[in-house]
Amino acid sequence: MKLIMAVIKPFKLDEIRDALTRVGVHGLTVTEAKGYGRQKGHTEIYRGNEYTVNLLPKLKIEVAVASAQVEQVTAAIIGAAKTGEIGDGKIFVMELDHAVRIRTGETDETAL
Amino acid sequence: MKLIMAVIKPFKLDEIRDALTRVGVHGLTVTEAKGYGRQKGHTEIYRGNEYTVNLLPKLKIEVAVASAQVEQVTAAIIGAAKTGEIGDGKIFVMELDHAVRIRTGETDETAL
Amino acid sequence: MKLIMAVIKPFKLDEIRDALTRVGVHGLTVTEAKGYGRQKGHTEIYRGNEYTVNLLPKLKIEVAVASAQVEQVTAAIIGAAKTGEIGDGKIFVMELDHAVRIRTGETDETAL
Amino acid sequence: MTTRKPTRGGLAALIFGLLIAVFVGAQFFGATYVHAQAPAAAEPAAPAAASEAPPACDAKMLINCTPNSGDTAWMLTSVALVLMMTIPGLGLFYGGMVRKKNVGDTVMASFAITCLVTVLWTICTYSMAFTAGTPFIGGLDRAFLQGIMSDIAKGIGNPNSLAPTIPETVYICFQMTFAIITPALIAGAYAERMKFSAMLWFMGLWAILVYAPIAHWVWGPDGFLNSANSDAVVKVLDFAGGTVVHVNAGVAGLMAALMLGKRKDTGPAHNMVLTFIGASLLWVGWFGFNAGSAVSAGLQAGMAMTVTQIATATAALAWMFVEWALRGKPTVVGICSGAVAGLVAITPASGFVGPAGALAIGVVAGIACYWGATGLKHMFGYDDALDCFGVHGIGGAAGAILTGVFAIEQYGGTAGLIEGNAAQVLNQVYGVAIVVVYDAIVSLIILKIIDLVIGLRVSVDIEREGLDIALHGEAVQ
Amino acid sequence: MTTRKPTRGGLAALIFGLLIAVFVGAQFFGATYVHAQAPAAAEPAAPAAASEAPPACDAKMLINCTPNSGDTAWMLTSVALVLMMTIPGLGLFYGGMVRKKNVGDTVMASFAITCLVTVLWTICTYSMAFTAGTPFIGGLDRAFLQGIMSDIAKGIGNPNSLAPTIPETVYICFQMTFAIITPALIAGAYAERMKFSAMLWFMGLWAILVYAPIAHWVWGPDGFLNSANSDAVVKVLDFAGGTVVHVNAGVAGLMAALMLGKRKDTGPAHNMVLTFIGASLLWVGWFGFNAGSAVSAGLQAGMAMTVTQIATATAALAWMFVEWALRGKPTVVGICSGAVAGLVAITPASGFVGPAGALAIGVVAGIACYWGATGLKHMFGYDDALDCFGVHGIGGAAGAILTGVFAIEQYGGTAGLIEGNAAQVLNQVYGVAIVVVYDAIVSLIILKIIDLVIGLRVSVDIEREGLDIALHGEAVQ
Amino acid sequence: MTTRKPTRGGLAALIFGLLIAVFVGAQFFGATYVHAQAPAAAEPAAPAAASEAPPACDAKMLINCTPNSGDTAWMLTSVALVLMMTIPGLGLFYGGMVRKKNVGDTVMASFAITCLVTVLWTICTYSMAFTAGTPFIGGLDRAFLQGIMSDIAKGIGNPNSLAPTIPETVYICFQMTFAIITPALIAGAYAERMKFSAMLWFMGLWAILVYAPIAHWVWGPDGFLNSANSDAVVKVLDFAGGTVVHVNAGVAGLMAALMLGKRKDTGPAHNMVLTFIGASLLWVGWFGFNAGSAVSAGLQAGMAMTVTQIATATAALAWMFVEWALRGKPTVVGICSGAVAGLVAITPASGFVGPAGALAIGVVAGIACYWGATGLKHMFGYDDALDCFGVHGIGGAAGAILTGVFAIEQYGGTAGLIEGNAAQVLNQVYGVAIVVVYDAIVSLIILKIIDLVIGLRVSVDIEREGLDIALHGEAVQ
């Protein structure tokens, strides 16, 4: 199994979830994050002072999938998350030794 | 070493921490997350409109442990986190190459 | 490639980002977290009751780097994050199979 | 949702109640038209203020008088100020102290109680409390506020010796705001674990069976504890409601806390900024509560405002410094609680004591209520969630008794212990005791019945998930 | 930012406007000095209240009178209360219901509208609405508020039969707060997607071209719908603004919603605690709105306050119970919306009906507006974001018509259907109809023009990112 | 906690102070009883308003008069409005602009200052400021508010020419609210880095050594800058406190900012919604501040309210448009700051100028304070965290001087430059200069001493962690 972690633009979440459902992935975990990269941040004005906010709001999605599915899922995410503008984000894939569904104790692929 | 990442129901955190302490794990990192899976979300009513909230509040726990401890720790988490109801969450186990305690520079198992 | 995940004290973020820039890392993802470990929490007083808050605010940084850079990056983080006081946090290093830049589809090292 | 079915019932009942109200109300008025029509046609009352002025009102001459516009202006303002104490004031004061997952339910309690009590007040509780009847309960002459119309048509400012210089309608609204905040205060005791439906039933029944009679005893023209009633059994001084409002709410809250039991999970105030806003608006609004209780814009109102300000500030500092000394840190929740303690304690005294008395009452209130919210609560181990009893029960009782100590004849017409009249202290103690006993018993009975019929408390899961999502389908982001 | 260039223009225009204002204003005053100097020098008006009192003012005798200090005190207070309705009240009521990313833009709309309308009111809209002119629009005698100075110098309280017992300056401020809240209400319809610059242009033009004339029709001394004007074409009863304020705002809001189209992404209220604070302050402030509309501190103000309280509480409960029955949960946003619905519906009636009428109006308002915010909106599918039309349009119209039903001669001098005067119901319907037609047409024209010149709506990206960051560079943490 | 030990001392000192207060106070009253008893026993003053009315009060006849109920109603209301400016108004205005980790400490400063100043006012500062003494400082006749009791017993409304038509108690409360908000304004300068204990010492000493004397100079019956005092050295016009309140607070703030140095880490406003609520409540409450300063409900109050509204709206728009033009975006914090700038600048002028003057003052204030909060601050590089000096110092001075320009004899009895009286402009400049010099020197000395004894500033770690957790053990979730 693999753990796919994607950093995306917040407003793309719904499209990505739909895309994943289409390829048969029915579970995922989302975390609010802030990202720093090439995308330039906007400037916040506050009385006397200006602050360049270079940590931009992102969402981090984690999806565990069977190794066989990785290609397909990655493609689905790219398809949905891509705007072509700087700051679209990244996808990282990691090896997953083991997975358990707490409710049933089922393990590995059956746990997803 | 392994990194154990568990997605759990928020109100289970205290029980889990106690269970981990019992098996000798004294550190963990918690992140607020939202989860999507089989568990059906509730409906929020707002004036004219209804919204099904299918991203449910979860907590993500990350614990780094010595490989030998994995079984025991996983069992402890399952024991504490399980309600038997849908949405109890998942446990994911990943290989950890390397760990460092920033304060002392101690590495690997001694760093945990 | 490796994924470096560091748990740090919140107010150290800026220094760490500068340190990373100096070693040529231009992207990272930050998540708010709460940490439990040896560092004792403070006590919040609330009317009749006292609560020991033992989940302390931390930041979780994730940086994907080429395997060759790991040493250098880890050192940079330690250099910037260290206060010498308990609670400075940890650095965890994991194997990264694969990385993609959503905007361009570039993969692996070129994606970082 | 386990909470649903019963409340469907509640719903039915209350909607039915409303319709009855409208219908019966219409009857009453229908009746009054007939009598009132003729004179009314003659001279529309609207621009009355502008037509050649009839003599001004006073207690001795209540027929055909115009209300004093200055007193009326101040009392109209006081109504707004005291309503602001409950919504948003009290809602925020309490809402900031609960967990984030329960803040919606907490503020909604204040809002719903405001609405419910207003309707009950219109239907019967005003009449039960403030019209003459027996020494124990008033009559129904003003049920559905009947009759005020024809009285106005007759150009009568107010056929009521309680408020000679303002229209009765203004007095009705002013007293309504007191009837609203009293049950709303109780919410501090049962916060974070009571069913919303059970809450509505409790508050509605309590307003009718406990608040109305007790208000009549102490403030009703023929109440048996009313110091202004020459036939009173015990002449209790209660300028703005130390006994009627605060002791009353505090004791009912204690009963609710005992019946409900402890919360499953608790934690620190989730947002002390909301608590700060609430405490501030309570303070500001309390000027309407205390200075407004002079029911006129004159010397007594001025002195009531002055002592209110002094006692409040003193109590807030006292609480803050005690907390600082004993726990090492002064907290926002602490200084705000201290201010409320001072406001509570000066309430019964505000028309009767002077600046020195106010300083003393403030110091005592700050320290006593701090103990009520900490030591006392731990001693007995009940879960008075937001210290309704600790602050309002203790503070109200302390204030009521100290009124008997520091009262000065020149202000309110009655001397206290400080001027050698020890008897008044006893009267105050009797007053408090009688209210405590009646309130405790009746509140317990009401709670017990509701518990048997629909249950008082939410399930553990709902409590863990939070009342906002579970009972109201809403969440603060 | 696509929004920038156009607004640079807006900026230029308005700053220019301000400077003109100052300049021209100065001219006017320059003129008045000459006449006013002499008498003024004689007796400084400041401590007038203290010098031997001239006769008190009334409608029949407006020269050389001192205002009644009690009435003036209440009206000064009412100005503060009604301003509080818009800032922070309405801003928070709306701000809590939008998404977190748009709350800043939403509250800023209320604040900016308050400022913009105040300046326009000083320049021209007060004069256009409240001085005599034609039955359709007032004159410019008070443009730049000229002349009040010399009138004051002459010791004239108020040369204005609309408010005989208070200084005209106070009446100007009181009416200003109404002129402020009306456009601010419209913001509920176009929330979360309108350009800030377009919003300013829309509100400014609407205040001049729609609000001023309609206020003159219904309340102007010679307005053709003014029931107090003997030559009126249709005698419409509108005590505190059901037609002028609420129907007016509701219809303009509907037009804005239609012109703008649906929001791209919507969601539940992000913070119902803000909505609770807003609704509470609206309720408290509304006492100034309704009881203040008696323009005196007497019997009528007292009755207006009483019926306002009753109708509001009843409507809030009605909405809550209907929602509870139909959707299974009572919500904070729901009970707050119900309270506002009741406040809206009782507004035109508050000086004319009694407690029974208030109960009836409350029940109808709660149910009708619930339907307006749910069924009706779904039926036609427009995106009235925060139910400006559903609550203010429907509630205002219902209230205006029910005023004709429940009006009682003894209160406001006019009988309603309940007293056998069916004709009044028709008058009310005509009034509403005329306002709806004029308002709809002119609002649409204004919106269309703005859309062509600078565009009404932000880009999709900005809408997704949130107006706070994109238009104001700010974000709530 | 490095902050603990010193404050244990503070604690001891202040609690001791309180007890002294109660004790000594009691003595004073004890004394007064003896004299006051006899007459008092005869006729309780309470229902005075109802007994056959003595002649109404005015400045010429201060013995045995009843206060005017209308004026009293308005002043009671003004007290509530001005207190609301500080709590919660100012607390939220500032609290929204700091970082989330310091919001609790910021709002608590407003609350604690309110309490501390109230107690000091009761003990001595009222008497020092408002009783006759020398041209530089008042006497102690009203220390512990002694004597008001027996005066009331004698049926004297107010033995004070400053407020002839209201009870002295009301005047005491009204002036108290001014004494409260002035130090609270200073908090904007030292926010996010000052020790809570040092803050209490600074504010307490400043209230006694700076505010009391300066208030006496400008408003005390025999103050040497009081334009109403025929023997005044310089006749300074300051209707509601441009010099006494705003210049005074601004300069003290600047000194605090200089003494403390820059904050270690800064950032944008964490919650502009809180700032919006605060600015709105400041605006609403300011009607009590300015119109209340007429100390009566008549023509002058009405005009003061009108010009306040106009100047505020104009300044808010001016700031917003300048910011929009120069930085590309109009911000919530910006328009709110502009409104406060306008309120500040119109304060000294409100009783003396007209609508045209108000428009001019508004435009100047908006632009000048924008510069004060941006250009000026950058030029000198001090860290005036929330622009206490930039807005209150600059705006107050601008308003004070422009009062001399736009004053019109008909309103306040004094002509300004616009009516040819150039001298008044000089008087205003002198007034500002004298206050600036005294304030700057004494504030610096106070700060220096506190710094040496307990230290002014928290440690870097505490600043980084946030004052809420470190000093108060609380956090907003």
Ligand SMILES: Nc1ncnc2c1ncn2[C@@H]1O[C@H](COP(=O)(O)OP(=O)(O)O)[C@@H](O)[C@H]1O
């Ligand atoms: N080396 C990295 N490690 C972890 N996260 C990264 C890394 N580089 C970029 N990111 C994340 O990806 C987001 C987008 O990257 P950015 O360089 O801004 O745009 P793009 O991916 O289109 O080149 C960043 O905001 C950050 O959250």
Ligand SMILES: Nc1ncnc2c1ncn2[C@@H]1O[C@H](COP(=O)(O)OP(=O)(O)O)[C@@H](O)[C@H]1O
């Ligand atoms: N494939 C997945 N990858 C990552 N997280 C998942 C995945 N499937 C489920 N989750 C997480 O586990 C939580 C519980 O899963 P769910 O299917 O709702 O219940 P259960 O685990 O009891 O079957 C989800 O809310 C989500 O956070």
Ligand SMILES: Nc1ncnc2c1ncn2[C@@H]1O[C@H](COP(=O)(O)OP(=O)(O)O)[C@@H](O)[C@H]1O
């Ligand atoms: N075994 C662990 N797994 C994951 N995170 C950990 C673990 N141990 C500690 N941490 C994280 O590191 C933080 C610092 O650890 P702590 O023991 O408090 O101090 P130190 O690292 O200086 O010994 C903790 O707050 C927690 O977030």
